Amino acid sequence: MKNVKGYLSMVLHTHLPFVNHPEDDNHIEEQWLYEAISETYLPLIKYFKMLVEEKVQFRITMSLTPPLLEMLDNKVQQEKYIRYLQKHIELCQKEIERTKYTNNQENELARYYYDRYSNDLYMFKDVFKCELIPQFKFLQDVGRLEIITCCATHGFLPMLYINEKNIEVQIKYGVETYKKYFGRKPRGIWLAECGYVPEVEKYLKKYEIEYFLTEMHGVIYSKPVPVYGVYSPIVTPRGVAVFGRNVGSTMEVWSNTTGYPGDSNYREFTRDIGYDLNYEYIKPYITHDGVRIPTGIKYYRVSDKMDNKDYYNLQRAKETAETHAYDYMQKSIKQIKMANEYTKGKPPIIVSMQDTELYGHWWYEGPYWLYILIKKIYYDQDEIDFITPGEYLDKYTELQVCEPAISSWGSGGTNAQWMECEYADIYIHLDIMAKRMCKLAKKYKNETDKLKIRALNQCAKELLLLQTSDWYFNLTCYRVMEYSYERINTHIERFNKLYEQIKDDKIDEEFLKDIEWKDSILNDLDYRIYQ
């Protein structure tokens, strides 16, 4: 029996924007999903299942966003992922040959990647039958994961709340999508980008969300001051619990300057054979139009030198992850002991929140680190334990009533990472389109014509897809600019074209069918919600 003084709550946010191009066999942005499956989701599932088999008790919280769930459930995407793996296995075979007599270290790593991608293919296709959602569901059903939901299309609510219907729809269909895939209602929600404005609260209450998570200042800048800081959740006046991010515990694993991922024994993210090898050789494995992209096959470890990096050593990286897991555990225990002095006997909670993709995609050794951390906390000490926010609320029901502060986890703590004046036209589109959607819903609230109902639902989907926060983040960070503009313009065009067709009663069924096929998300959505 553990003598628990406090708790560690690891909350992983699992999200990718909805990218679905059934019309194109080699759409580069679709690879975001395949990279995430191979580097993050499959390793995490593997380690979590190993822990279940080893009978190690642990509790992790994961959000799985509706766009990601829809993509994981998409048959075409599943087939494309299999082809992605087959291509990678083929490239690994070539690499094994290429390095056979010339470079032992590269050859050893090429064999490792060959085994890894081959195993991914076997697990995904033969064991999981291409279905990853049931794997997460299994882990929730056996009591190891607490899966929470997110906004329907990852809409950043502080940018959308001028029209409160936007908030309601984002939350309602976050909840509905969760129910569809997990057969129960979610207890918690990860508000996209941790974006909180007070207008959100009544819809969280309406859709029976018990808790949400904010960046640290969402809690510590609350009114009145929370007497336990972020070491206890607070509760809003309407009765929704709020957990604040413990940034100290987050930075250890999140920061690439002061955190663990920057250690020189870990795998270097930026160097990749997609950029390094002879163009003609690598050409079949980069984009169709010949743009070099990362392949996931990386031979080097982190070091300051840009060109002459040292080779990655798997064993050394594993040992470092073990040391870092021990360090994280010790720091967590120390923090809990200190916090305990102030919480007057109420066991404090450390809420450590990160993007799930940090584990494996950005920090290659992250999933193994988490596996070791869980085992160490289970076997090697008895002062802290894992807990999920939901479980904490079941144990400690009396919370301080506070008004959380307006906040996000973006740079600067507010909205600048999604909003800049040069994109003002986009925000006008967002406002007017939402207004038009509400008008349509009112005008056609009793509509019975099936074609028009389809068009109205698709209109709502186009608006929701335009609200995806990722496009705006990309624009302000100057990354994936062309594709982000393309997506923004596409959804604006599709919405407005449908809007005119509905108004004029001249719906082009072929056009509608085409965009229903491409933007096939939230298929249970009913436009009447916008009334």
Add this chain to the structure above:
Amino acid sequence: MNKLEVIKADYNETKLSILITEVNWLLAYWTISKKYNNRFIKKYGEDFFERTKEILTVKNLKNGTEEKIELKEPTNNYYIKFNYSDSIYQVELSRVGKQDDKDYGYKIISNKIQSPNIKILIDDYNKSKIKFKNIKSGEELIETKYYKKNENSKEDVEKLYNDLIKPAWNAYKKENGYKEK
């Protein structure tokens, strides 16, 4: 159309919106219909827009103050710095006479927004205002078994923030580009 630009928002509707961008900055953006503008041309003449200037009035609805900003260049957006956290702001876009500030009734009003609180409210600590709630039963409580009389004094809370919370938060803010002012 250039691949790195967005479709122009040309809806022929009139709307002025404001949103917070940073802790003490908001972005006002607007679109004005031809119909709205034509109303004033019809009433005051073809040179209405030459004779008038565009003004943004920033109102703090909590303390009743307001500030006027003259827009020198044609635009559909403007960054506005505000001074008070935890206040309610609203903006009006108007046109007034260039010479005499005459009000022609050209006025578009924005939504209202709350500005974020940007500090730990430790100085406002008042034990009598600390309330608890049982989240299962909904019952409101003055104190809990963890929060008894004579415990969690202002000094206790201050110490918690000084020892544990502020050091982590300050280090994070530094790394994450957080601005207080």
